[in-house]
Amino acid sequence: MKLNSQIIQNIRTDFPILEEKIYGKPLIYFDNAATTQKPFCVLQKIEYAYKHLNANIHRGVHYLSQKATEAHEEARSAIAGFMGAAKREEIVFTRGTTEAINLIAFSFGEAFCQEGDEIIISVMEHHSNIVPWQMLCERKKLKLRVIPMNEKGELQIDIFRKLLNEKTKLVSVTHVSNVLGTVNPVGEIIRISHEMNVPVLIDGAQSVPHIPVNVQKLDADFYVFSGHKVYGPTGIGVLYGKEKWLNELPPYQGGGEMIEKVSFEKTTYNVLPFKFEAGTPDYIGSTALAEALHYISEIGLENVAAYEQELTAYAKEQLSTIEGIRFFGTAAEKSAVISFLVGSIHPYDIGMLLDKLGIAVRTGHHCAQPLMDSLHIPGTVRASFSFYNTKEEIDVFVAALKRVVGMLS
Amino acid sequence: MFKSLNMVSINQIQDEIIEDFAQFDDWMDKYALLIDLGNSLEPIDDQYKVPQNIIEGCQSRVWLAAELNGDGRIVYKAESDAILVKGIVALLLRLFSGRTPDEILNADLYFVEKIGLREHLSPTRSNGLLAMIKQIKLYALAYKSKMG
Numbered sequence: 001m002k003l004n005s006q007i008i009q010n011i012r013t014d015f016p017i018l019e020e021k022i023y024g025k026p027l028i029y030f031d032n033a034a035t036t037q038k039p040f041c042v043l044q045k046i047e048y049a050y051k052h053l054n055a056n057i058h059r060g061v062h063y064l065s066q067k068a069t070e071a072h073e074e075a076r077s078a079i080a081g082f083m084g085a086a087k088r089e090e091i092v093f094t095r096g097t098t099e100a101i102n103l104i105a106f107s108f109g110e111a112f113c114q115e116g117d118e119i120i121i122s123v124m125e126h127h128s129n130i131v132p133w134q135m136l137c138e139r140k141k142l143k144l145r146v147i148p149m150n151e152k153g154e155l156q157i158d159i160f161r162k163l164l165n166e167k168t169k170l171v172s173v174t175h176v177s178n179v180l181g182t183v184n185p186v187g188e189i190i191r192i193s194h195e196m197n198v199p200v201l202i203d204g205a206q207s208v209p210h211i212p213v214n215v216q217k218l219d220a221d222f223y224v225f226s227g228h229k230v231y232g233p234t235g236i237g238v239l240y241g242k243e244k245w246l247n248e249l250p251p252y253q254g255g256g257e258m259i260e261k262v263s264f265e266k267t268t269y270n271v272l273p274f275k276f277e278a279g280t281p282d283y284i285g286s287t288a289l290a291e292a293l294h295y296i297s298e299i300g301l302e303n304v305a306a307y308e309q310e311l312t313a314y315a316k317e318q319l320s321t322i323e324g325i326r327f328f329g330t331a332a333e334k335s336a337v338i339s340f341l342v343g344s345i346h347p348y349d350i351g352m353l354l355d356k357l358g359i360a361v362r363t364g365h366h367c368a369q370p371l372m373d374s375l376h377i378p379g380t381v382r383a384s385f386s387f388y389n390t391k392e393e394i395d396v397f398v399a400a401l402k403r404v405v406g407m408l409s
Numbered sequence: 410m411f412k413s414l415n416m417v418s419i420n421q422i423q424d425e426i427i428e429d430f431a432q433f434d435d436w437m438d439k440y441a442l443l444i445d446l447g448n449s450l451e452p453i454d455d456q457y458k459v460p461q462n463i464i465e466g467c468q469s470r471v472w473l474a475a476e477l478n479g480d481g482r483i484v485y486k487a488e489s490d491a492i493l494v495k496g497i498v499a500l501l502l503r504l505f506s507g508r509t510p511d512e513i514l515n516a517d518l519y520f521v522e523k524i525g526l527r528e529h530l531s532p533t534r535s536n537g538l539l540a541m542i543k544q545i546k547l548y549a550l551a552y553k554s555k556m557g
Contacts, residue, residue, distance in 0.1 A: 023436055346491035348468040353493075356436040364468050378490070379468070407441060408492060 001300060003307040003387060011299070012388050014039040025358030028393045033178050033206060033337055033384035034362055035228045038292070042232060045291040049284045057283050058257065058274075072283035075290035076273070082293045083223065083240055084214035089272040090246065093286055096237035097205040098128040100224035101172070103239060103276060104201055105132035107249035108170060115141040118167045122147040122155055122184070123374050124177040127367045129203045133172060147173070149374075153180035153329035157188060164196050171200045175207035179366045179382065180329025181312075181337030183211070190219050199245060205229055209386070210308060210335050212301040215240050227285060232292035236285030239276070246272050253278040304387045308336040311385050311394065318398040322405060328380055339366075339380040342401075345408045347381045353404040354381075359397055419512060422504050423520040430524035439525060440493065447495030450502070453486045464540045469494045471537045475548035482507050483552055485545065489537075497526070497538055505545055510553035514546060 001007070012018050015037045020027040029037060049071065055064035057072050073088075080088040094100040113119075119133050123146050137144050145168075147160045155173070164171075171193045175186050190200045199221035207213055208225040215223045222245070227236040241249075251258055251269055255278035260268040269275045296304060315338055319325055324343035341347060351363030364379040365372045372379060383397065433439045457474045464471040469491035476484050485506040487498045500520075505513050521538070 346469055348491040349493050351468075353437070353440055356440060378470070407437075407444060 001303055003299070003303050005390070008307070008388065008390055012390075014041070014295075015388055016040060016043070018388060022358040022360075023356055028359045028389075028397055030383040030385060030389065030393075030397065031360045031362050032209075032386040032389075033229075033366075033382065035234070036209060036231045036386055037388070038231060038233070039295050041295055042288050042292045045288045046233060046284060049287050053287075054284070056280055058281075068283050071287045072281060075283075075286040078290040079238055079286075079293060082297065083238075084216045085240055086216060087243055090240055090243050092239040092241065092246070092273045092276045093281055094224075094237045094239050095235055095282075096226040096228070097203060097224050098132075098226075098237075100222075100237055100239035101129055101201070101203065102132045103252040104170075104172075104222055104224075104241070104249075105136045107252050107276075108199075108245075109136040109140055109142075110250050111248055113140045113142055113169050116143070116167060117169045118143045118145050118165070120145045120147060120160070120163050120168055120171045120173075122173045123149050124153070124155070124180060124182065124184075124368065124371050125172075125174055126178055126203065126205070127369070128205075129172055129174060130370065142169070143167075146370075149182075152331050153177065153182045154331045155182075155184050155189075157185065157192070160189065161192060164193065164198060166196075168193075168196065168198050171198055172203070173200070174203040174205070175213070176210065176335045176337075177329065177368075177371075178206050178337070179339050179368050179371055179380065180331065181334040181339070181384075182329055182331040183207070183333035183335055185333075186220070187218050190221075194219065206335060206337075209296075210301075211305050221245055227289040227292065230289075230292060231296060232289035233285050236282050236289050238289075243272065246276070249276075251275050251278070255279045257281065299387065307387050308385055311389060311391065312336045312338065314391050315383065315385070315394045315397075318394055319401070322398070322402060324405075328375060328377070336385040337382060338384075339382045341377065341380055342405050343409065345405065347379045349408050350381050350401070350404055353407065354397075354400055357400040357404070359400055416507075419504055419508065419516045423518070423523075426500060426503075426520045427523045436525075443496030444492055445496075446499040447489075447492040450488065450495050450499040453488045457486050458488070464537045464544055469537070471498065471541060473541060473544050475545075475552070477552050477555075478507075481556060482509055483513065483549060485548070487541070494537065498541070501541060501545065510549040510556070513549035514553065518542065 017037045053067045053071055055068045057069040076091050077088045080091045085091060119142055121129060121133055133144055145163045147155050149155050173184060173189055176183050186202050193200045201222035202220045204213060204223050204225040209230040221242050223240040225238055228234040258270050258275050258278040260270050326341050328339040347363040351361055354361055362382040366382060430439055458472050462472040462474045464473055469489050471489045471494060473487040478484050485502055489495045489498055
């Protein structure tokens with residue numbers, strides 16, 4: 001099903017927030033890489049869950065607890081199916097991408113890393129895929145190696161091959177750059193790493209909302225994403241890990257739910273995936289996330305990807321008519337993100353004025369300061385699209401940008 | 410204690426600023442005024458653009474320095490790389506530069522709220538307005554204690 005403008009208009013009615021007026025103007029929401037808006041079905045699921053299946057899960061013998069447990073575990077199965085995982089036990093719920101990466105950085109580091117070992121990341125990582133590894137490096141005296149990129153914003157795979165060595169313990173890279181939109185060749189990175197028996201973590205925060213992902217086809221060892229960036233609620237995220245790895249890793253946090261037996265002398269841990277889920281799980285979040293994934297699966301991620309590509313190409317073409325505009329990230333494989341600057345205008349000024357015209361874009365370093373440093377810029381203006389955005393919105397945005405640039409020049 | 414003679418009070422200037430902004434209903438016009446103010450701000454010498462004068466803000470850089478002149482008044486030097494922030498800097502200099510430490514320390518800033526720049530005070534915006542005001546007052550406190 002190709003997403004035409006009639007279908008998009010129908011889809012837009014699924015998202016109540018798109019009706020909002022900002023300073024009296026219709027909201028144009030182009031900050032989808034930061035978080036996405038929520039369709040009615042997700043909002044209704046949250047309300048339904050609190051109204052009809054709210055009870056603490058797994059331990060209760062009563063009816064509601066059973067129902068809530070079933071909903072939570074069904075969500076896990078649905079997410080396993082969505083990601084193409086081999087087993088539902090390979091899906092661990094976290095608070096988001098950041099917590100998932102911290103979990104692996106801690107537990108993998110405890111189990112497998114020793115002084116002198118190396119971890120490889122890339123220059124285009126979000127702070128969430130930098131800082132946990134730096135903390136591990138500090139704790140265990142490891143070395144962090146960084147894959148550079150070319151001027152188009154593509155990772156330099158030939159250099160990556162040279163960085164890999166017998167000291168490399170893990171490679172952690174983003175599938176899609178949140179600033180440049182580059183879709184990295186993660187399949188190739190995984191294949192190359194596996195030749196050296198090095199496991200790979202893929203940060204899927206920016207890919208899962210936009211392109212179909214199958215963790216088994218990719219052969220990823222770990223794959224993580226956030227619920228709120230894929231039309232689900234905040235505070236829930238997913239860590240996929242191959243069973244053999246998850247079994248070998250020690251728990252990250254201790255508490256309820258993750259234990260098998262507790263005494264003051266010794267505690268034994270629960271089986272997968274509960275070993276990594278200390279405390280009362282976000283069973284409302286998990287069920288609502290499963291609903292969100294069901295919603296986009298119904299539309300079809302191939303259709304989403306095709307429409308967003310069309311939208312992004314149109315935006316790029318229209319923006320190119322602005323004198324002095326510079327784009328950052330011109331990779332051959334790109335997602336629905338456009339980062340730019342105009343002349344010497346500070347991105348903050350553009351963002352503030354666009355806001356007053358009802359247009360939400362992101363300005364600044366986008367939590368990727370090392371990337372900004374490598375580009376020798378303080379930040380960019382970033383417009384990031386979703387399938388509920390339209391070409392008409394892009395026309396309004398480009399006209400507004402021209403007006404704003406006129407005021408600031 | 411110093412008393413400002415021959416000078417309008419900080420509150421009088423705040424009222425002028427409020428009046429300047431009140432003539433516009435549209436946000437874009439208010440911001441156009443701020444841009445004009447930013448453009449009219451005298452650039453500061455490179456000697457002041459050093460890391461220790463930077464006020465840490467999330468989105469744009471602001472440099473702020475202060476010197477005490479011969480008659481016990483503080484002269485502030487400030488600039489930003491974002492024009493809207495420069496506009497705010499211009500307003501703050503108009504209010505505070507050339508004042509005594511006591512005047513600065515006792516000032517109650519109500520103009521920000523009144524001209525609709527309240528969002529600039531939100532910590533998430535982090536563009537440094539709060540930090541700028543804090544730093545301005547810290548300089549005043551430091552010079553006041555130095556003067557005894």
